[in-house]
Amino acid sequence: MGAEVRPVHQPALLEQTVAVRTVSGAEAAGVELPVARVAVDMSLPHLDRPFDYRVTPEQDAAAQPGTRVSVRFAGKDRTGYVLERAATTDHHGTLMPLRRVVSALPVLTPEIAALCRAVADRYAGSLMDVVRLAVPPRHATTEKAVLEGTAADRTGTTAAHLPGTAWDHYVGGAAYVRRLAAGESPRAVWSALPAHGPGVPDRLASIAEAAAATLASGRGVVVVVPSAHEAEVVEAALTAALPGEPVVSLQADHGPSRRYRAFVRLLTGQARVVVGTRAAAFAPVRRVGLLVCWDDGDDLLAEPRAPYPHAREVLTLRAAQEGAALLLGGWTRSVEAGLLVATGWAASVTASRATVRERTPRIEAPGEIDLAREGPAAAARIPRPAWELVRKALEKGPVLVQVPRSGYLPVVACQGCREPARCRECHGPLQLGGRTSVPSCRWCGRPDRTWACPTCGSSAMRASRVGSARTAEELGRAFPKVPVVLSGARADHGVVREVDEKARVVVATPGAEPVARGGYQGALLLDAAAVSGRQDLAAPSEALRRWLAAAALVRPASEGGRVMLLGDPAPIPGQALVRWDPAGFAERELAERHELHLPPASRMASVRGSARAVAGLLRHLERPDGVEVLGPVPFSEEEVQALVRSDLGQGSRLTRALAQAAAVRSAHKEPDSVRIQVDPTEL
DNA sequence: TACCGCGAAGCT
């Protein structure tokens, strides 16, 4: 994607033209390639380059590229990775010998090393920061155990590809899978359709068919999903759909041993299919043929550690470097995925309008005019037509109610002047945990029995946000014969994963919606303004993503499935939901970003830290034409933030300039730290 | 002449 492919040993920072000398004679001690170029494990921006060490005759056989070694660096033992072996060095002093080869297993393959370099350059970070995300810590006993099982190497075995039907309903879908099976590497952005009822192949069947086709071409598969639970669901589906094919799961929360075991099995070719969370984008699958990312708009796919790479970008870079196919799928379409389609780099795979109508529920977003006709009920959070929808749907099956916030009344305000009620200790927002409970602070937990408004003196409170628990209570009162289920990431209840086909009301926060066997008969999406109306660049797309995820759990209109979007949604994502048109939404959103010169139509980075640190970095920042600096402006009490922007064509120059500036700061030992985030998550 | 403390330099 326009990113330069740079050899691992040539960092972006310094174009060095230094005299090279051949290491020979006594120094080489009979070793043919006596120099090991080592990436040393530390994260100093100005030392983001390999260092040369001497390989002793005893280390010669083991110290192959990719192996983990221990070296003396600045007087201290550190681990590192051999990037390559060479006969020459550009270092003038005598080379220090490698202290020890930790293991002969080459854990940092040339492909993954090159990917880490590309990711580091893309995000203005250092190679080692990325390698730490890509290569899990060694677990010696596990390594030994897995290597003893290497006999079962599967590379070369080829599963027969039995064409399925899961892609037939997508225009270009069957061709996509056919090309995978033929060993080609097509790139697609796929708008998945919900599937309910027996015999209708769902998104998991589509992913499994794409995987099977890739395996049939003799290549491996990487599937990245946002959450551990999603990984389990997809892993189970692939295991069932690919008999005899081991599917490994790679998740940070599996613990060091299990994680390293999965990693080594892929590395040695004992398994060639992996499903996992964001770090799995780096999984060392041999001869990788297909890279899949499900729901790439989920911000869980953005790594929270420097340099903050997003799994979608990692896979995109990897597809380009390794010549693999890419499949970005989801109910919605992220603006970033839309850009890949707009530039022609990836194809759009969607269903025809007729198929969309056939597979999706009927969706309404009653506007103000409709509601005005309802009289006083219109002002309510759940107006009369919505109660009607729930009542009728419950005759045939379960109903989902999506509420943006958990809790009872998570935000309360003064009845008199509507000022938000705040904690007297820490000024955090007050909440009510239940109908009769005492107000308490959401930040410090301190209860406040005697609250009175500091502005107008009133002691009466009103709800300014209604949470899922209160919503569940209201629905329970309205439908006393129907069970109510609450689902959300909270200590007092937790996430429910699945409900059966019986009539019940399920109240869930976004992302915690249980799957209903056979699909929900209806759904209400409440308080639509809460997300879609936020003054955040990502608000409309995030809102649509959440709404589509809930609507995808509802039966099609032909079976009476209905969805109602309530609470003053922003019109553009609201209409995109009603028309079930995520591709059109992404296109429109992208056009707007182009116009406003905002990402992903331009490259943007945030630079945050103390005022002097940010000023220092900006002073060192080279600003070629087209690079623009906005700010700095205060970010918090102690910190300021500046935004740096360029158009996409200048993107790699911008990130290189940022890395260079950070390197200069680091070399000068300027005080305080700066946090550089390319593609900042919040704008 | 030996040794400490401190700041700067450089890390193969």
Add this chain to the structure above:
DNA sequence: GCTTCGCGGTAC
């Protein structure tokens, strides 16, 4: 980050 180097200082 970390160590080490080299300087000027002081004590013996």
